[in-house]
Amino acid sequence: MISGAEIVIRCLQEEKVDCVFGYPGGSVLHIYDALFKQDEVKHILVRHEQAAVHAADAYSRSSQKVGVALVTSGPGVTNTITGIATAYMDSIPMVVLCGQVPTQYIGQDAFQECDAVGITRPCVKHNFLVKDVKDLAVTIKKAFHIAATGRPGPVVVDIPKDVTAQMAEFDYPKSIQMRSYNPVVKGHLGQIKKAVQVLQEAKRPIIYSGGGVILSEASGKLTRLARQLGFPVTSTLMGLGGYPATDRQFVGMLGMHGTFEANNAMHYADVVLAIGARFDDRVIGNPEHFGEEKRRIIHIDIDPSSISKRVRVDVPIVGNVADVLDEMLKLMDGGCKTDPEVADWWKQIDEWRGRKSLAYRQSERIMPQFVVEKLYEVTGGDAFVTSDVGQHQMFAAQYYKFDKPRRWINSGGLGTMGVGLPYGMGVLMANPEAQVACITGEGSIQMCIQEMSTCKQYGFPIKIINLNNGMLGMVRQWQEMFYSKRYSQSYVTSLPDFVKLAEAYGHVGMRIEKPEDVEPALRKAFTEHKDDLVFMDFIIDPTANVFPMVAAGKGLTEMILAEEL
């Protein structure tokens, strides 16, 4: 017999979890004690529980493995909510273990009591409260199973302190059967055949790829399919890297800040092959406007509720993206004939491309787009790039050309400022040799800045690219364009001296103010300071805006382009 706390650790070992991100406290002291007595599962001590969850989330995003966070009851749990909701919106598999007050105190407003199951319920795939040590191992098994299968997502396991002290036999189930949970994997063959038929009839096709392609490890298959068909490919923010961005068939990201060619191609396509994407408001703009063009939509998604949610679909295929693409490729193996008129469609797309919608104005000052372009060059396009939320995030998505999946790590669905730095930590735990750049803004970075201390403790050599415009830039951009330049609370005064701040934490800081210094600074950071965390404070042109832009409520083709202002 072993204690509940030891069972928790043994479960993690059985799940091959090599590290957990966490923060101790009263309710989890037994678990921390069990953690102390072994060294298979490493623990990364963050400086705020939100960061533990973000790091676990990025560990998963960058590796496909399930990320794990461990926190105490009460404030420990409440501090995780933003992190859990962020992972939930982007369907990231994650297990959050949290301490709870002893079972006999539950409901009595005990010290550091919080209804973890209740407070997390709307933002988890599932959650459990373990009331009996005999249920502990099987519950943790279920948690990992649920997190990683079907449409992935975060799962919370709430463990009262007395349960971690009680003794039980340890018996970890090899597999788990749940009558209420049986996610579909294989797509319906008849539907897949129909889809292939529709694709071959298409005259103006587009492949619209999303985060599901990355989550199901299907980018190789998507690439083969797209090449075989010769169709243009666009991607959502979450799907970037699912199809190589430097490939000729890639027309760029679509949506609110999508390219001119991607948005037009999406709008005017007669056949849309949507793969692991969900037609959300940031992607198709105004659904009525989108609905004005007639098109046939094929939608592959593991979650039936994502299909026909915002846009009516003609050929729904419920299944794991990788499995469905496999079947499609098999069906097309005997060679597939696509409609010759697709060549005319390409001519049209090239014309749209000629509009060069990502060209940006030059300035005496550093342009943020330029920094991202230089970062791309200096890192050979091969870095893991985490970002925060704001203009800098969009610049990163638009100008860093991701050729590989799981390299672009950002909060798409929830749009959580503050994720960038902890995301870098999670990436490095999963990929210790990786080059990691965190593209951020002076607003966002301050939302989890305390993690510079964690980075010092564990030697995370993240390169922080602070695109410092002294503004909550994205907010300022909307105020400039839609609120007659009434810059209400979007100006960040009293910024810290980031160089000194980095140094105070024991890192390297640089301030870069001139365009000609951008590249040398980046090179220095990635060579001379390869093993250091370098905080690069780029003082950029504060008036730079993100274009193209589809304003909220507008149609996809009603883009505001750079020169039109």
Place this chain on the structure above:
Amino acid sequence: MRHIISILIENESGALSRVAGLFSARGYNIESLTVAPTEDPSLSRMTILTWGSDDVLEQITKQLNKLVDVVKVVDLSEAPHVERELMLIKVRATGKDRDEMKRMADIFRGRIIDVTETTYVIELTGASSKLDSFIAALDGGLILETVRTGVCGVGRGDRILKV
């Protein structure tokens, strides 16, 4: 459109709040909700009366199916089914109203299950519309309390919701 959704769900603590939470988070309507364990005590059966367009109903059933504790979901109103609701209604029953109340209960095939000098409690079972009409038929001033269970229903014949 009015729909009756039947759900088989694991009889776990918190299962009800997952369903109720889903409806409120996604802005779906709940007109009534009933839940109780089935002959297999590890399963509960829930019946939700809701309304919405076909698109909304499609989303409701898909989202319910997504809940990890939910075993099966069916929209009863898609095919022949029977539905019932139980109401207990306490009315003032004095003087000439006493006979009148008894008469009304008889007409609607209700039963008087509690009698005091001044009140009756009438039990009435039937389709919700029948309960509505009973309430409408009474003098509102005489109604002291109404308690309704909400609709429950079952498919006809071979339509069986079981694991």
